[in-house]
Amino acid sequence: MNDNITIPDEIITSKIYLIRNLKVMIDKDLAELYSVETKQLKRQVRRNIERFPEDFMFELSEQEFENLRSHFGTSNWGGTRYTPMAFTEQGVAMLSSILNSSTAIKMNIQIIRVFTKMRAILTDTLSMKIEIEEIKKKLNNHSKNIELVFNYLDELVDKKENTVPRKKIGYKND
Template identity: 35%
Template sequence: MNKLTTMELFDIKSKIYTIRDKHVMLDRDLALLYGVETKRINEAVRNNPRLFTEQGVYMLATILKSKVASEITVSIIKRRT
């Protein structure tokens, strides 16, 4: 098993965002972490619905794509530890 260095852990923590009191990572950041294409992450989510709850996975996409999103400010705050 690979052990992550302190720098790698810091880099991962910097990719975690807090949105409406939920900690989230973007699909592109997960893809970089796992060394795969972004579309592979999205395929995994689509093909394994029991492992990825719709509420958790699609919350950000729904907020950003909705009509209301253009009328409100969605504040993305990087999580600080």
């Protein structure tokens, strides 16, 4: 891959998966983006494993790997012997310290920016949901208050209908 080529954010976004309630990228996809072999990426990670605690990187279980494979329908994973490594946003950032090619550094910056955009979108969506809930609560309270006003009006109308007409006093026009 040429260093001047940037990958559309949509392609990077499509390579981010939700596994164990974490947004992660798989070693195979990262290696492809960084223009390195997957085994080279894994080798570098294993040599620097102390940089990758469980919340930065984890290996998929067989079940998770099968679920991921079935997500793609036909297997495009080839004859993989080992389960893939999954990297969280922090793990992807840490990869830049062990993969020193200019392509890897530029891709890393772009990937981190995509993660940041995703987080901003989720935050905006969450705050919008909170605002909508507050509006619903206000509307619910307003409708209860309006209902209460109508109930009082109905009571007043009923009282007026049930009262005996009073004898008029004052000047009478016969």
